Amino acid sequence: MKQLLFPNNTQFWYETLRSMSHIAYGGADFGEVVSTSERITEGDYDSWHTEWLATADRVSAEAEKALEAGHKVSARDGFLRASNYYRSAEFFLHGNPCDPRHDHAYDRSVACFRAAAALYTGPHIEPVRIPYENTTLPGYLYRADDSGTPRPTLIMHSGFDGTAEELHFSGALAAVERGYTVLVFDGPGQPGPRHREGLVFRPDWENVITPVVDFAETLPEVDNSRIALLGSSMGGLLAPRAAAFEHRLAALIAVDGVYDLGRISVRNIPGDRKAAEQFLRAESAPELDAALEQIMAEDATARWAINHGMYVMGVDTPRAFSASYLDYTLDNGIAEQIRCPTLVCDAAGDEFFKGQPGQLYDRLTCPKTLLVFTAEEGAGAHCHPGAMRLSLARIYDWLDDTFAATA
Incomplete structure (x- = not known):
């Protein structure tokens, strides 16, 4: 898709398109996105934060006034949009983990989403805490009604940078509309656990x-024999990795499929894979360190990805982040251990993981389907922003048919 805004910064445009995609399920208004974008200085992270925060503050204040006046639907809609705008405000700030601005924006995003969730009369959206090791993971349970009837269930998580709250706009609401019980959550490295703990x-x-x-x-609304798992973006690797070992899952969806993050780390390093890995993990590699700094200076996407990657992987240098990616792979027979029917989605113009959905699909030995989304459909970008209704219709039609075949 042609860059309509930020013509010289692919990452700024993609994040703008991402916000536009949430219009389909109430997470944005077109005019609010465009007017905010027009105030932003291209490539300037501080400007991005300032303008998105201003829009989020304005929209949330209007939602508060609507709520005080008893206009609950208007308040709900405003809180939903504000939640998404606060999420966008903090997006580029993680290069400085101690920057208090991203904690503030994240907290406001969660607070606005919870305010909106409390105003739904159907579906019912409940914040939950999921026991995990010595703590809990934050999430939301979506119930189609209050009958307690067991229903086919979709567990959803995002990937490298998405939030549990954002999943409302990119799949959770669409699934509960189709009669599913939906459980979304943030895992370690994802915003809730990373910010809080x-x-x-x-x-x-x-x-x-x-x-x-x-x-x-443990939930009465869950049909234990029909639990599916959906992972988005980097979740398109994490979810398949989990499904290779957790065989209670009845279906798996990778949006979009990712096979081996290590291939991204080694693609510009001379020599074979083993030599490149040793180079990345070496105690000292000043030439590689300098090359990574140069890439960050010249490539807007690399700059953001490495800064954010150091934050979510808990490492201090670009090379350490690149080395951490080597551990995220479905190679060495892992993909072949997935048993449940699996849908792998692919975006023809993927900016981040081009070719990897096909690599995952080719190695699956379970019942499998590949869905390719194209630019002509408005769906060719990574995870299909701009065609949310189209992509989710195809994904959930596949899930409906898969569960119907096993009923």
Whole structure:
């Protein structure tokens, strides 16, 4: 899709398109996104934060006034948009983990979403805490009604940078509309646990998903024989990794599929994979360190990804972040251990993981389907922003049919 805003900064445009995509399920208004974007200085992270925060503050204040006046639907809608705008405000700030601005914006995003959730009369949206090791993971339970009837269930999580709250706009509401019980959560490395407790990502995601499935099975609204898992973006690797070992899952969806993050780390390093890995993990590699700094200076996406990656992986240098990616792979027979029917989504113009959905699909030995979304459909970008209704319709039609076939 042509960059309509921020023509010289791919990452700023993608994040703007991402906010626009949430219009489909109430997370933005077109005019608010455009007017905010027009005030932002291209490539300036402080400007991005300032303008999105201003929009979020204005929209949330209007929602508060609507609530005080008894206009609950207007208040709910405003809180939803404000939540998404606060999420956007903090997006580029993680290069400085001690910057108080991103904690403030994150807290406001969560508070606004919870205010909106409390105003729904259907579906019912309840904040939950999922037991995990010595703590809990934050999430939301979506119930189609209050009957307590067991229903096919979808567990959802995001990936490298998405929030549990954002999943409302990118799949949770669409699933509950179709009669599913939905459980969304943030795992370690994702915003809730990272902001609140400093928990960073771990590659053995099965040790995250298993306690989430344990929790889901205690809920009366969950049909334990029909639990699906959906992972978005980097979650398109994490969810398959979990499904390779957690065989209670009845279906798996990777939006979009990712096979091996290590391939991103080594792609510009001369030599074979083993030599590149040794180079990344070496005690000292000043030439590589300098090369990574140069890449960050020249490539807007790399600059953001490495800064954010150091934050969510809990490491201090670009090379350490690149080395951490080596542990996130479905190679060495892991993908082949997935048993449940699996849907792998692919974006024809993916900016981040091009080719990886096909690599995952080719290695699956379970019942499998590949869905490719194109630019002509408005869906060719990573995770299909701009075509949310189209992409979710195809994804959930597949899930409906998969569960119907196993009923």
